[in-house]
Amino acid sequence: MTGVTVRRGSSALRLPAFRRLCAAWVLSNLGDGVLFLTLAIWVKDLTGSTATAGLVFAALGLPVLLAPFAGHVADRVPRRRLLVVSNLAVAGAVALLLGVQDAAQVPLLLAVTFLYGCAGHLTGAAQSGLLRDLLADEDLPSANGVLTTIDQGLRLVSPLLGAALYVAVGVGWVVGLTAACFVGTAAVLLTVRVTESEPGEPTGSYRRELAAGLDHLRATPVLLRLTLAVAAAMAVTGLSNVTNLQAIESGLRRGPELLAFLAALQGVGALVGGPFAGRLVRRWGERPAVSLGLLLLAVGISSTLTASVVVFGVGAFVAGVGLPWVFVGFATLRQRLTPPHLQGRTSAATGLALSGPQTLVTMSAAALVVLVDYRALIACTVAVVAAAALAVGRQGRPGAAGA
Template sequence: MSTRRLLADPRARRYLTGQTLSLVGDSAMWLACGIWVKDLTGSNGAAGLTFLFFTAPALLAPLAGLLADRLPRRRLLVGANLAGVALLLPLLAVHGPHQVPLIYAVMLLYGCLHLVIEPAQSALLVSLLPTDLLASANGLLRTARESLRLLAPLAGAGLYALLGGAAVAVLDMATFAAAAGLLLALRVPDPAPARPERTGGVLRHWAAEASAGFRHLAGHPLLRRVVLATAVLALVLGFSESTGYAVVDQGLHRRPEFLGVLQAAQGLGAVVGGLGSAALIRRFGEVRVAAGAFLAWATGAALAGTPLLGVILAGRVCSGIGLTAMAIALLTLLQRSAPGRLQGRVYAGFEVTSTVPQTASIGLGAYLIGALDYRVLLLTQAAVVALAALLLLRAGRFAPSGEDARARSTVATTA
């Protein structure tokens, strides 16, 4: 019923349509740029650098969160989407390998742009919708994202094969422009947030402002423990980047391309998790749903250690459900627990505290896979994530006493 209420709101429809269109272009562009560089240079390493340039600005996330909290969010998103159109224009001039640095430069700026867009999107959603519809909106957006991860890269690769990289850039530019147009048509109060009085020197003032999201996370009894549990999970989450290939090669004795089948199974689970998460959050609350999602992911990691294709595929579906439900529950919890003036910075702070250990775990996993049996890594993943789930359940004791009552009230109201 809450999803029906959500889609009955014309403002919510415009917002969700705009963000989905933007996701279409993004999903196609990421893959196409890698293929483009591979074609121009013949180098796998050069192609892989496109993603590195996209992710490199991640440590600037607190500044992006501050920007989202200091400017009118709808207008910031309109400007960011229009900037995306201008940003991609140089790709239309790429014709040879000597212009690969131009692709890298565009991807670096593309990463910066997304650092601004994501916290602003989350913050605008909080001001656009009543609290009880946040989980449904997050669930629909995540379902759209996971569905597009299955379809849009294929469409982007096909468009690249037919018309070249410039055509994919034009598609992405069109989706940016459409998202900006829908945001312009969105009627929502969009005042500039109040600025605090400056105390001390300029540098000290800006450092205090940029770190406000971290301070809120550290000072909130529930969020502090949720951050700890999520960081513990992130310490082993990156192992999957290496163990996936070992599962295909050593476990199933298949060619590396077969990993695409496992990814498709995980994508299917992600769509299922996206569709069902909002109802579970209304029934059980964000913390318990996130803990259950951790356990679903741990189950998938443990099942991947068997040599049976059916069991591994079932595990991948579990992992997909877990990762998506986890993302929706944690985002909804952040949105509900942060004051409006800190929405962008709390979002950005949480991203940093989870992304940094996950990035480190990718490198650690790449090293350990050469020294240990892949099944040892999978079981280690499962055990550590199960521990993180227990930490999260313990954190639930610090949730506001009215949380469960509000959840039950929402169910009664929307049933």
């Protein structure tokens, strides 16, 4: 910790170092959002193949399997330096895309995309530890709320910006803007002043060190229970990627383009809910905030069982409001109950727990919707998310030690 004394309930934004970290977060998320959707559009134009374009999302998703390695690295080197080097490396890798001219070079594009996805897990793990070193416990909720709001806001706007640039002036401008964003991120991070915690001494074999984040979850029952509940909820929402489309086409009798409008409404909901997330966590505690957020998510998903566009839209907005409360509450508890030298590995372990099952369910959803009525799958999703919300809510509020 930096040793700065902060009033309970004060905003992390009062700290200059955190404001600079936010500026870096804006730049990196802008670069992220501008590029990721454009890559799939670009591959589709180069090859004419939707299946090949889908490989872009696979290349972005597969690095989650390497998250434990990323977390281990983040706990073993100075985190600010790691973030600077990683962002510069990403900028260099993205710049290689300027050489892609035809379908024969798509493998290079996919390789860069995979490295880009790996870097995302590395920087995510490093940032978790950097936040823990920078902020007092009482500032973590507001900090996570601010970062989540930035993330959701840019996720709503930046893909549209990337697609517009691609159509208007070509992919070179998209690549150039993305690379510039990551260089700018590295430059801003160089100005962040923080006293970093020392890495812990190795306590066993490399394999044991790699699994230290998972071991910490097992040794911290309150965090393990919350992780399992949120992981179950996030996994089953993987069905929604397919059932939402089926509900629009079969239930509403509308075209698939409505999905983009509903996604935008969910993004607006997240922008509304994000600023209140930190305040909610400080007042009620992490787990009540997560529980309420999951309940709102269940309500939002249940709206897709109706045949009303208005109800669909309201449901998407409600789900968007609840999601930041889930993620901010979960991240705050994880950071608070994890010692500094395990922040990276624990962040990676929970990230794998949340993203891995969701990816598998998403991949299986297309087959399931052929075999099972989409309304039954929606009802199952709502039931699991609501059950997770109730399970988290019954746990109460943890003490400082997570007992």
